[in-house]
Amino acid sequence: MTQIINSLAEVSADYDVLFCDLWGCLHNGVAAYPAAVAALQAFRAQGGKVVLLTNAPRPWKYVEAQLDRMEVPKDAWDVIVSSGDAAQDAMFAGAVGRKVWAIAMPKDEGFFADVPPEWHDAPAIERVPLDEAEGIVCTGLFDDATETPEDYRSRLMLAKERGMKLLCANPDVIVDLGETRLYCAGALAEFYEDLGGTSLYFGKPHPPIYDLARRKLGLGDDARILAVGDGIATDIPGAAGEGIDALFVSGGLAFDQFGADVESPDQAKLNEWLAMRNENPRYSIGRLR
Structure with a gap:
């Protein structure tokens, strides 16, 4: 049974490093959470290291x-490691070919x-139309404010019939931008798999992003790590x-599942949900506070 704590400080002395998620933990896509920032600053002040580990596709x-x-x-963090870093490495290595159909927004250029x-x-990666591509690289929907995975059915069916692999730069399925819920690249990757296609993942929960985080900090096998995420x-x-141990932030994506007080989740509801x-x-x- 998970133990509900009121602050990171209750357990922080047991850990050397935090692998801390961003969206839903440190910010909501619009503004940072002051209490979360203060918690990370306090952890570093006592000698800990903070890796901001995010599925951002950049x-x-x-x-x-x-x-x-x-x-x-x-002073709230030491290094940032993104799904984009790990997926970019795979793309330039040619994981889905060198001619790719890119599903991406301008912000992911x-x-x-x-x-x-x-x-x-290395040979260049060339972005081409779907009918000329060897594979797909997805950092997000073309327009996540209006589209859903279903809008891509016919194009992804064609890609599946051609045996194309989809490189997913962000395994997250949904994210909340303020009060608005949006689909992420992970939603398209899962949809493609449902259609019979093959998707490749490099962010959480898959090993490449954790390996990269350890390398960036030079962590040994004996490092005491706590993963923080929603x-x-x-x-x-x-x-x-x-x-490694995990601290689940229940007030993130699932904020409405554990009672009226987001700051104090109901233990019974949380246990059942988990x-x-x-x-x-x-x-x-x-x-996070």
Whole structure:
């Protein structure tokens, strides 16, 4: 049974490193949560390291720019590791071919245009129409404000018939932008699999992003890591797969499932909800603080 805590400080002394999710934990896509920022600052002040581990489909420097716009202070984190970083590495390695049909919004241009130094000498990735492509790279829907995966059925059916693989740069299925719920790249990747296609994932809960985070901090096998996140299909099973403890933020995506007080989840409702999903994070908290 998960243990509900009131603040990170109750358990922080037991850990050297936090793998902390962003959307739903540190911010809501519009503004940062001051209490969450303070919790990360306090963890670092006592000697801990904070990795901001996000399924954002962009290289880390674009995530940093977003945090700067939200005025998240630099002393709240050590490094940023994104699904975009891990997926970009796979794309330039040719995981789905070198001619790709890109499903992406303009804000994700950096995923394609900013070639990491280690891939400068590799053959270029060319974005082409679907009927000329060897594979698909998806960072998000073309218009996540109006579209759903169903809008892509005919094109994805054609891709499946041609045996094309889909590289998913963000395994998240949904995200809340303020009060608005939007579909992410993970929703299209799952839909493609439902149609019989093959999708490749590099963000949470899959190993590549955790491996990259460990390398960036130079972590050994003995590092005491706590994963913090609100994604019951990403953050929590990802932590379990890595053999590390998890702190589930119940006031994120599932904020309306555990009683009227988002800050104080009902233990019985939380236990039942987690059991239905076969997940058992070591700790839970209403909002990160």
